[in-house]
Amino acid sequence: MLDGLKKTIKEMMANKPSPEAIKNEIAEGQVWKSIFRHGYPDTPRNRIMAVLSNVFLHLHPVKARHSGVKMSYTWCMGGLSFFLFLNLTVTGVLLMFYYRPTAEYAYYDIVALREHVPLGIMRELHRWAAHAMVISVWLHMFRVFMTGSYKPPREFNWVIGVLLLVLTLLLSFTGYLLPWDQLAMWAITVGTNMARATPFMGYEGPGASMIQIGGVHLVHGGSDIHFALLGGHFVGEPTLLRFYVLHCVFIPIVAATLMAIHFWRVRKDGGISGPL
């Protein structure tokens, strides 16, 4: 058997296939063909095929205006926002391996990330990327506004963008509670107290006192939107768990879905807008 192997290697060495031949062997092989349904993207047709036949690229425009991709025009803020989102997803998932969303452990797990965990800087990366994402999303919105890229036919994509801005801020807000320190507790206490003043749904909000049957109020401190948000009357362990689930599962899924629509609409609405 060893002799057979030696013989095969000798034959291969004797044949000395050219790089071109190896390339052809691979590119014409069944494996390659089953994945890539187009030739090398050096012709307009193959370039279009390369974009259209790729699940990630097909959301993007096949062609972009030369002027439209200038850094001085786009600031690359949309791209940076998405890059930061990917960054946050990866570092966030890694943090989930160490973080336990309970009143007993949450704070000490954060301390452990700083003190003991190898490359616990992952948490700092997550934090700074989160700050950067909020800034870059705002700047992206500012750029889109200043270049008039919200105008027809891009009105709908502006609306999607506004929703994504809100989701970014909500991600930032829910993530704020997770370190479970004094800053987190009181920031969320102050922030969620606003929910008490929600019209009709918050028990201190306008119209809430109108919702009653037989003189008994249906919207009160134990049944309003503030209660549902916190899972209690004040920020406590149920709040931590709720915000954790919202932060790690619910909002990211909604945001990712809207992002797919957002990128796809850029393409459908004629690519990146041209300079005015």
Place this chain on the structure above:
Amino acid sequence: MISRCGGQTRFSSLLASILFFSACPSFADSDPGSDSAALSANIITAGMVGACLLFLYVAFLTVTFLVKALKESAAAKKEAAAHGSHGSHKTEGFALPLVTWIGLAFTAIALGSIFIVGFMVLIETDLSSTSSISAFIITMGCVGFVPLALYVAFLTLSFVWKAFRGVSEVDVHAPTHAPVPADLAAAIPLNTQVTRRSFLSLLGWAWVAFTAATMGALSTMLRFAFPNVTFEPPLKFTAGFPDTYSIGVDERFKDGHRVWIIRDQKGFYALSTICTHLGCTPNWLLAEQKFKCPCHGSGFYPTGVNFEGPAPRPLERFQITLGDDGQIVVDESVKFQQELGQWGLPGSFLEYKA
């Protein structure tokens, strides 16, 4: 069709609202207390009755339809026998059993679920207990969804079958001026042509039923966000004997119950530690004899009256009384607000008697 559908939509929205409100009872430990619990029990009962009515209504429709179908089938057979073998009703024997079986299966499930739910209510005898009620409501939502979904499937299937059969066997050019059927059984055409009107009517029914079922299921999900039991400290607690307090601000219940118990020359009052600005907990500064909120700098006198920073009104006081055993009892569910002139009311202050 439109007016009929309007009636059905009203019915389903009424049903959905009954389900929704029945799924939103109050909480045992929440502010308004027993009034609210009694009210929610009434609402829940209304919801149960409404849901049972829905089941019965659907079952009634099914049985009506079945009776009609059987009758028409018998009439058709008789007619076929009288006219000899024309062969146009050959599929009759096949069609009816299919529809019949679906309908019977649905009725069995609907009645079975009523029975199961009824049995649940019977064994959970304490209907005012919130937890058994919510278990019931959620079960009702889940159980109710299954027969309704089956109902939609039944309607759709029976209609599709009728549509194909009708088109293949009946002269579609024949003029029809049939009046709008008075009920669902009449709306399902047997041995007659499927009209656009009856098609839309059936489709409307199917969608109405589906919408009602979906609303019911969604209301259970919404209800899921409101826990019946919170693991928060009880609002009413015993705060020790009056003699254990010296004159000044006592912070022993600050962490556990968010209350300062303050003793002055005359007696005691219980002050909320929740800042009236945005809900942080102020610090008691002994040297400066004031409460100072670290969040935005609001300041309060030991009486609770605000004098600096953004706080719009004084801290709230809670009911403070003397228990039968001579210990102080604080009840945070009863509060007294200075700006409403409530600080002089009985219960807001406990006189010290040595």
